[in-house]
Amino acid sequence: MxxxxxxxxxxxxxxxxxxxxxxxxxxxxxxxxxxxxxxxxxxxxxxxxxxxxxxxxxxxxxxxxxxxxxxxxxxxxxxxxxxxxxxxxxxxxxxVQLPKVIKGIVKCANPSCITNLNEPVETMFTIKSKSPLKLRCHYCDRELEDVVEHII
Ligand SMILES: [Zn+2]
The missing domain is CATH 3.30.70.140 (Aspartate carbamoyltransferase regulatory subunit, N-terminal domain)
Structure with a gap:
């Protein structure tokens, strides 16, 4: 300590x-x-x-x-x-370890993504780059750069 x-x-x-x-x-x-x-x-x-x-x-x-x-x-x-x-x-x-698949903790930036349409679909992203951190939406392929701002 x-x-x-x-x-x-x-x-x-x-x-x-x-x-x-x-x-x-x-x-x-x-x-x-x-x-x-x-x-x-x-x-x-x-x-x-x-x-x-x-x-x-x-x-x-x-x-x-x-x-x-x-x-x-x-x-x-x-x-x-x-x-x-x-x-x-x-x-x-x-x-802490960055998960390979990021589920349900980050919101997709694409307003027409299925995860933003009131469907019971949990968001899912894969890591595109670690530094700087970039994610890719599993559903609409939209790339997300300002990850911190999209944490649910
Ligand atoms: Zn999406």
Whole structure:
């Protein structure tokens, strides 16, 4: 826990190595701007990071992220590390991984795509390029560049 520049937590999740400036987008993904969140969330922004300059850290008490939230974080922050904390110890630590197929977490930019027509069709994208991140819609082939803006 020494490497974390913020207070240790008893149970919860620490999302580390978020690119500097992206912490607020991570908060949106984990629903902090919605009503009904009852856990404490702390944010450290612009923290010195070994090798990579600066990073942000988000700490969520008493909650572990669901797989969709982790996938969303991988879209905005492919270098992030998820630390699951149980009883003040890091119980699990893993790097996020960009899924090969991205299902149900990004909206297609094409208004006439079947996924935008009130059909019960979940959005599905494949990765066209990782850096910069570009996705391709499985249904209409539309390429999506501003991925972060289209996270559902
Ligand atoms: Zn589409």
């Amino acid at each position: 020494k490497e974390l520049k913020i207070q240790p937590i008893k149970n919860g999740t620490v999302i580390d190595h978020i690119p500097s400036g992206m912490a607020l987008k991570v908060l949106r993904i984990i629903g902090i701007d919605e009503k009904g969140v009852d856990s404490t969330v702390s944010v450290a922004m612009h923290v010195p990071s070994k090798g990579t300059g600066w990073k942000d850290i988000v700490k969520v008490e008493d909650r572990e992220l669901d797989p969709k939230e982790v996938d969303k974080i991988s879209l905005i922050s492919p270098s992030a590390t998820i630390n699951i904390i149980r009883n003040y110890e890091v119980a699990e630590k893993h790097k």
